Amino acid sequence: MKTRAPNPVQTGIATAALGHRMATTADWRLLWKFAYNFGWKGMRSVQRFKARLKDGKHFPPFLHISITNSCNLRCQGCWVDVDKPQHLISFEDLDRLIRNAKSHGNSFFGILGGEPFLHPDLFRVLEAHPDCYFQIFTNGHTITDKTAKRLRRVGNATPLISVEGTDIVSDVRRGREGVLNRTLAGIENAVRNRLITGVATSVCQSNFDDLVREEWIDRLIAMGVHYVWFHTYRAVGPDANPELALRREQVRTLRRFVMDVRNRKPIAVVDAYYDDKGEALCPAATGVSHHISPFGDVEPCPIVQFATESIHDNDGDLYKTLTESKLLADFRKTAASATRGCVVLERPDLLKDVVERHGARDTTLRRGAMAELEAMESRPSQDDPGFEVPEENFIYRFAKKNWFFGFGAYT
Ligand code: SF4
Numbered sequence: 001m002k003t004r005a006p007n008p009v010q011t012g013i014a015t016a017a018l019g020h021r022m023a024t025t026a027d028w029r030l031l032w033k034f035a036y037n038f039g040w041k042g043m044r045s046v047q048r049f050k051a052r053l054k055d056g057k058h059f060p061p062f063l064h065i066s067i068t069n070s071c072n073l074r075c076q077g078c079w080v081d082v083d084k085p086q087h088l089i090s091f092e093d094l095d096r097l098i099r100n101a102k103s104h105g106n107s108f109f110g111i112l113g114g115e116p117f118l119h120p121d122l123f124r125v126l127e128a129h130p131d132c133y134f135q136i137f138t139n140g141h142t143i144t145d146k147t148a149k150r151l152r153r154v155g156n157a158t159p160l161i162s163v164e165g166t167d168i169v170s171d172v173r174r175g176r177e178g179v180l181n182r183t184l185a186g187i188e189n190a191v192r193n194r195l196i197t198g199v200a201t202s203v204c205q206s207n208f209d210d211l212v213r214e215e216w217i218d219r220l221i222a223m224g225v226h227y228v229w230f231h232t233y234r235a236v237g238p239d240a241n242p243e244l245a246l247r248r249e250q251v252r253t254l255r256r257f258v259m260d261v262r263n264r265k266p267i268a269v270v271d272a273y274y275d276d277k278g279e280a281l282c283p284a285a286t287g288v289s290h291h292i293s294p295f296g297d298v299e300p301c302p303i304v305q306f307a308t309e310s311i312h313d314n315d316g317d318l319y320k321t322l323t324e325s326k327l328l329a330d331f332r333k334t335a336a337s338a339t340r341g342c343v344v345l346e347r348p349d350l351l352k353d354v355v356e357r358h359g360a361r362d363t364t365l366r367r368g369a370m371a372e373l374e375a376m377e378s379r380p381s382q383d384d385p386g387f388e389v390p391e392e393n394f395i396y397r398f399a400k401k402n403w404f405f406g407f408g409a410y411t
Contacts, residue, residue, distance in 0.1 A: 006263050006392035015395060017266035018226075025224055027194040033156045034196055038133035041107035046403040048105035049288065053407060057323045058332070062289040063101055064110035064302060067094065067122065069294040069365070071115040073139055074175030075164070076244060077202065079237035079303050080114050080294070081365040087294045089311075091121040091128075097292065097311050098129055100318040110135050111157075112302060114294065117142035126154045135160055137200070139174070140186025148193035159190050160198040160229060165207035173206060184223075191224035198270070199225050203254055204233035204244035212257050217265050227268035228261075230254060234345065235379065236303045238368055245345075248380040255382075255389050262393040273341075276400035278388035279410075280381075282342055285335035286409040290328060297363040298322060300331040303344055304351065305369040306360035327358045336409040341383025348376035 022031060045061035052059055070086040071078075081087075098109065109132060116122055116136050126134055133156050140161035143151075151157055163183055164173040170180040190197040199220055201211050210216065212230070220228055232251060235242040246254070255278075258269050272283050283289040284301035291299045297307035298321060308327045314320040322328060334354050335343035343351055352373055354360075362369040391397040 006259070008394075011263045011393050014262075014264050014266050015393070018268060021221075021266050022196070022226060025191070025194065026196050026226065027152055027155070030152065030155045030194065030196055034133060034158065037107050037131060037156055041131075042133070043403055045105045045107055046288075050407065052104075053287075058287040058328065059101075059104055059319050059323050060288055060290045061106055062108055062110065062283070063097075063106065063292065064112055064289060065089065065094070065097070065292045066112040066114065066294045066302065067116055067125075068114045068119045070118050071113055071139070072118070072141055072176070073115070073179065074239075076173050076175070076239050076241040077204070077233055077235060077237055078239065079234075079305060079364075082114055084365040086118075087365075088119055088121075089292070089294060089296055091124050093296060093311060093316070094121070094125050095128055096316045097318045098125070098132065100316065102129070102132065104319050107132050108135070109133075110137065110289075112137045115139055115142065117147065123150060123154060126157050130154075130156055132156060134158075135198075137162070138186070139179075140183040140190075141179075143186035143189050145189045145193070148189040148195060151190070151195055152193045158196040158198060159186075160200050161187050161190065162200045162202070163211070164201060166210050169206050169210065173204075187223060187225065196227075197225050198227040198229060200229040200231060202231045202233045203246060203250075205246070206244060208246070208250060208254075212254055217261055217267060221265065221267050225267065227270055229270040230258060232273070232342075232382065234303050234342070235376070236344065236372065238366060238372065240372065240376075242377070242379070245379050248384065251380060251382065252384060252387055259389055259392050262391075262396060272404075273382040274389075274391075274400075275405040276391045276397045278390040279406070280340040280383040280388075281406050281410070282335055282340070285332050285343065286405075286407045287328075287332050288404070288407060290322065293363050295363060297361075298325060298328070299363065300328060300335075301344075304331070305363045306355045307363050308358050308360050327354070327360055330354050330357060332409060339381070339383045340406075340410055341381035344376075345379045345381040346383065347378060348373050349378075
């Protein structure tokens with residue numbers, strides 16, 4: 001995509017066109033739930049997070065919960081025990097931790113797996129918390145027309161459907177056949193049922209040229225997709241494939257591409273790696289987000305599979321468990337002092353030190369997390385001093401300036 005200097009008029013037109021697309025393709029009740037439960041209440045949850053920080057209390061406004069380990073795919077770079085017996089966080093435990101977080105002002109939850117739609121009580125959780133908003137990280141294979149209709153009825157969730165490349169690349173990346181067609185069918189069902197629909201990609205060597213390009217963005221817009229999220233491939237897990245990891249100049253190209261799409265295309269682009277000034281950040285190091293594993297372990301983030309606490313500690317008082325966690329506090333301090341980027345990619349050695357300092361347990365069923373960590377080499381991540389690209393689109397700049405930045409972690 002040819003880079004052009006940001007043009008406020010063009011950015012305004014693209015933003016207005018996105019608004020028009022949302023209003024004419026998504027169910028208005030769902031747009032209201034998104035605006036209120038995620039937008040308004042999400043903003044207030046960050047305000048409460050900031051107030052807690054002043055008292056030295058770290059409880060994240062955004063929790064990511066892996067509700068099951070099982071999945072129908074076998075992706076390269078997946079850190080989850082997808083080939084092991086199925087584990088589910090029970091409805092009762094999910095309900096309790098969501099209620100606990102809500103009582104401290106939270107309203108947004110990221111739902112991960114494995115494949116979340118394989119959890120038999122997923123809809124029960126969504127229906128039990130109509131005052132919350134859920135982003136469901138899914139491969140889309142289980143989003144049938146019936147499932148999409150049910151998502152529309154409950155109204156408080158957005159499917160974020162992962163696409164990892166063209167037909168052939170998708171099959172290789174995801175370890176099955178016919179992957180892309182099934183994913184595209186899931187996207188189609190979501191869009192047809194007027195859901196707020198997102199597409200995510202873990203950008204790596206095998207899909208960079210196909211997906212970090214204007215034609216792919218135009219195709220997503222034509223498919224009716226409302227937002228896109230480009231993650232950077234993390235070479236982790238039992239099948240890490242480090243050769244897929246991005247080189248520094250590719251990370252820079254991706255950042256520039258995201259800016260250009262935000263300036264010129266009627267589609268939203270999410271990222272969780274940069275603040276309004278374009279300075280890098282790690283959501284776990286800032287404490288704005290932490291993770292619950294499929295086994296109920298409290299982890300800094302999904303790919304850091306070590307813990308000293310679980311959701312069952314303190315009679316299920318998640319707030320007490322997280323605010324008193326010495327492991328989380330040490331992880332945040334160590335990560336933030338080492339890099340504004342991803343400590344797992346850049347300094348796996350320091351992460352190993354944190355784990356050993358607290359005697360943190362390996363939370364995987366394969367019991368391979370430490371060996372995988374020890375095998376990791378340092379790689380570039382989003383931290384790229386001197387090459388910062390400040391947010392050019394006024395809406396992203398305003399939102400990040402107020403509700404998504406370093407929160408004092410990097411001072
Ligand atoms: S440690 Fe890395 S993968 Fe985890 S939240 Fe931070 S940047 Fe993301």
